[in-house]
Amino acid sequence: MPAARIMNHTRATSTSLVRPDIAALAGYVPGEQPQGGDWIKLNTNENPYPPSPAVARAVAAAVAGRTLAKYPDPVATAFRRRAGDVLGVDPDWIICGNGSDDLLTILVRTFVGAGERLRMPYPSYILYRTLAGLQGAGCDEFHYARDWSLDDGFAAAAADIRLAIIANPNSPSGTLLAPDRVRELAARLPCGLVVDEAYGDFAATNCLDLVRENERVIVTRSFSKSYALAGLRFGFAVAQPTVIEQLLKVKDSYNCDTLSIAAATAAIDDQAWLAANRAQIIATRRRLTDELRRLGYDALESQANFVWCTHPERPHRPIYEALKAAGILIRYMHYAGWGDGLRVSVGTDAEIDAFLARMRSL
Ligand SMILES: *Cc1c(COP(=O)(O)O)cnc(C)c1O
Numbered sequence: 405m406p407a408a409r410i411m412n413h414t415r416a417t418s419t420s421l422v423r424p425d426i427a428a429l430a431g432y433v434p435g436e437q438p439q440g441g442d443w444i445k446l447n448t449n450e451n452p453y454p455p456s457p458a459v460a461r462a463v464a465a466a467v468a469g470r471t472l473a474k475y476p477d478p479v480a481t482a483f484r485r486r487a488g489d490v491l492g493v494d495p496d497w498i499i500c501g502n503g504s505d506d507l508l509t510i511l512v513r514t515f516v517g518a519g520e521r522l523r524m525p526y527p528s529y530i531l532y533r534t535l536a537g538l539q540g541a542g543c544d545e546f547h548y549a550r551d552w553s554l555d556d557g558f559a560a561a562a563a564d565i566r567l568a569i570i571a572n573p574n575s576p577s578g579t580l581l582a583p584d585r586v587r588e589l590a591a592r593l594p595c596g597l598v599v600d601e602a603y604g605d606f607a608a609t610n611c612l613d614l615v616r617e618n619e620r621v622i623v624t625r626s627f628s629k630s631y632a633l634a635g636l637r638f639g640f641a642v643a644q645p646t647v648i649e650q651l652l653k654v655k656d657s658y659n660c661d662t663l664s665i666a667a668a669t670a671a672i673d674d675q676a677w678l679a680a681n682r683a684q685i686i687a688t689r690r691r692l693t694d695e696l697r698r699l700g701y702d703a704l705e706s707q708a709n710f711v712w713c714t715h716p717e718r719p720h721r722p723i724y725e726a727l728k729a730a731g732i733l734i735r736y737m738h739y740a741g742w743g744d745g746l747r748v749s750v751g752t753d754a755e756i757d758a759f760l761a762r763m764r765s766l
Contacts, residue, residue, distance in 0.1 A: 425540050432534040435735055444758055446749040447733040449575070449603075449710050451632035453684070453752070455667075456677035459633065462670035463663050476662040479652070483660075483669045487640060490672055491612060496645045499652060500668075502659045504602055504626035504639030508569070509535055511598055511622065511641070514654045515567035516541045523568040523593075525554055527576060527739040529600065532569050541566075547742070552579040552704075559592035569598040573607050576737050576747045578706030583611050587618075596620045596647075602639075603708035605630030605682060606689075612642060619644045629709055630678060631671045638668040685709050689750045695760050696748075714745040723766060730762050 419427045435448035466472070484495035491498075501507040508531065516522050518540035524532045526545040536543045544565060546558045552574065559568075568589075573580045581589075590597045599611045601623050614621040622643040628634035638660060641651070660668075671677075689706055696703035696713050703713040714720065724736035724746060738744040748759065 423540075425537070429534070429537045432531050436733060438733070442731060444732045444751065444755045446751050446755065446759060447735045447747075448634075449629055449708070449749045450634045451629060451681065451685070451709065452750070452755060453632055453681055455632040456671050456674040458670040458674045458677075459667045462666040466663055466666035471662055474662075476658055476660060476665060478657050480660050480665045480668075483640070483665050483672070486669050487672050490675060491642065493612075493616075493642060494645075496648060497615070497642055498640050499643070499648050499655065500638065500640045500660050500665070501655065502639075502664070503628060503637040504600070504624045504641075505531060506637075506655075506659055507624045507639050507641045508532070508598070508600065509538075510651050510655050511569075511624075512536060512539060512541075512567065514651055515596055517566065520564045520566045521562070523558070523562075523565050523595075525558060525570055525574070527737070527742050529571045529575055548574075548577075552577045554581060554585070554589065556589075556592060559589045559594075561594045565593075565595050567596050567598065568593050569600060571600040571602065572611065573601075573603040573706070573708040575603070575708065575710070576712045576735070576745065577704055578603075578708040578710055578712050579704060580607050580609070580707040583609050583614060586611050586621075587614055590614060590618055590621050593620070596622060598622045598624060600624050602626040603629055605678065606685060606709050607707035615642050615644065619647065622647060627668055627671060630682065631668075632681065633667065633671060636664050636667050638664045685750050688753055688756055691753075692748065692750060692756050692760075696763075699760075699763055709750045711748050711750070712745055713748065714743075720744050720746050723763075726766055727759070727762055732759055732762055734759070 480500040483500055484498040487498055488495040512535040516539050521542040521544050522536040523544040526547050533543045548554060597620055601610055604610045604625060611623055615623050622641055624641045625639060627638040693703045693711050701713040701715050703711050721736050724734055727734055735747040737747055
């Protein structure tokens with residue numbers, strides 16, 4: 405049988421075997437991750453610098469310590485102690501995950517049941533919609549205003565809304581809602597509010613204080629961006645202990661492995677590395693934003709490690725394609741019912757120089 409016919413046959417069968425809502429679901433498509441090749445990769449907001457050297461030492465020590473034959477600590481106690489010191493919360497306010505996407509999955513599974521709804525702003529991180537779909541739940545997508553503020557309609561009451569999630573700073577815009585505004589929205593919302601701070605370390609402020617004030621606010625953090633550990637998979641959430649207790653029931657028993665716990669503990673212990681990296685990224689972000697503006701783009705002020713830009717006349721997709729042909733990957737984003745634009749991660753100065761040189765020649 406020709407290969408194409410076998411594949412078609414397989415597809416038809418599996419579609420009828422799985423849950424109809426899963427078969428109908430458009431799966432989340434992450435940014436391109438080319439394996440090999442000599443790309444300048446500015447498309448998925450990884451940190452362009454290597455992580456703290458303490459990370460490699462901690463991983464080597466964990467391997468040498470012969471602990472890999474044993475299961476990891478199910479609740480990553482060593483990490484939670486260290487992170488609690490750094491953030492000024494007790495360890496029982498922290499739950500760890502296999503990247504912050506794992507925490508988002510745990511949160512949606514905990515709060516949102518089949519037939520209920522998740523509220524999110526639009527455009528934002530599309531994964532939230534997928535997570536609601538996996539629950540058999542709906543998604544209430546509330547448009548940002550033109551200036552990327554979020555009006556009170558976002559917090560409007562609705563009987564079937566069980567959770568709201570905002571990315572703050574937001575992706576793709578890089579804009580930030582001030583903590584005072586998030587506090588107001590949290591107070592009005594009829595449900596819990598997750599503040600996804602995957603980019604929080606690059607921003608001027610964050611919403612950790614709101615977690616202390618309000619049981620309904622949960623903050624998530626990632627090690628993929630600010631700690632330069634996207635390949636490792638580690639993130640955590642901060643919430644009041646009564647909430648953490650519920651989340652612990654939903655997570656996989658061993659969702660973080662021995663090596664990632666050791667690495668993340670060493671990484672969060674090196675706050676001097678974080679401060680230096682942050683300063684470098686913010687300096688390069690300033691230069692990237694200014695240069696894009698000089699080239700005629702509307703580049704938003706970013707509080708994250710990427711810059712969102714649009715051009716008043718030129719179509720965006722061909723720009724992405726021309727850069728890709730030259731070995732430079734950025735992100736072309738098109739949001740149905742909203743519009744499109746280009747998101748450029750803050751790379752090293754050399755990477756950004758190469759990107760800007762190519763942009764000038766377009
Ligand atoms: C990158 C990103 C995440 C995922 O982070 P991981 O820790 O790598 O899973 C979550 N939310 C937003 C908005 C992101 O951009």
